[in-house]
Amino acid sequence: MQIQVKCSCGAEKCPEWAIIELQGVVEVQPSFQHSLQNLQIGLLCRPSSQENYTFTVGYHELTGYKVALKKPMVVLKKIKYMDVERQIDEATSSSSCVELDVVGFIRHKILFKTRPTTLISGPQPTVKEKINAEGA
Numbered sequence: 001m002q003i004q005v006k007c008s009c010g011a012e013k014c015p016e017w018a019i020i021e022l023q024g025v026v027e028v029q030p031s032f033q034h035s036l037q038n039l040q041i042g043l044l045c046r047p048s049s050q051e052n053y054t055f056t057v058g059y060h061e062l063t064g065y066k067v068a069l070k071k072p073m074v075v076l077k078k079i080k081y082m083d084v085e086r087q088i089d090e091a092t093s094s095s096s097c098v099e100l101d102v103v104g105f106i107r108h109k110i111l112f113k114t115r116p117t118t119l120i121s122g123p124q125p126t127v128k129e130k131i132n133a134e135g136a
Contacts, residue, residue, distance in 0.1 A: 007102035014102060017075055019109040020044070020055070022062070044110075053110050059120045064112035073106040 007014060032039055042057035055062045079099045 015104040017104040017106045021111050060116035062112040062116045075103040076100045077103050
């Protein structure tokens with residue numbers, strides 16, 4: 001079987017993707033376990049123009065940095081379509097062709113390898129005023 005790879009946007013215009021590498025396990029609440037598609041798990045920020053990144057997940061914040069991959073990766077999308085020419089020649093068999101479309105390139109990863117810091121702060125302490133016994 002021959003699989004064709006094509007890039008409709010041009011090599012220079014393909015979007016850049018990045019991999020986020022975390023150490024440990026990201027656990028999903030049982031109520032979201034069957035609907036993981038389009039689930040937002042956190043907020044990724046890059047303060048100013050530094051190479052450091054912050055990733056906030058719930059009440060935890062991770063700090064990481066950008067690392068270049070040794071070998072770039074390509075992100076592909078599989079497209080199936082029916083081959084009409086083959087169906088005419090071979091009327092009894094239904095065949096389909098597969099084509100791969102280039103979606104983007106991955107040249108970097110953002111590595112978070114330190115333990116997260118907790119963002120939960122305690123309640124603000126209440127300031128008790130001393131009552132002057134002489135004025136009462």
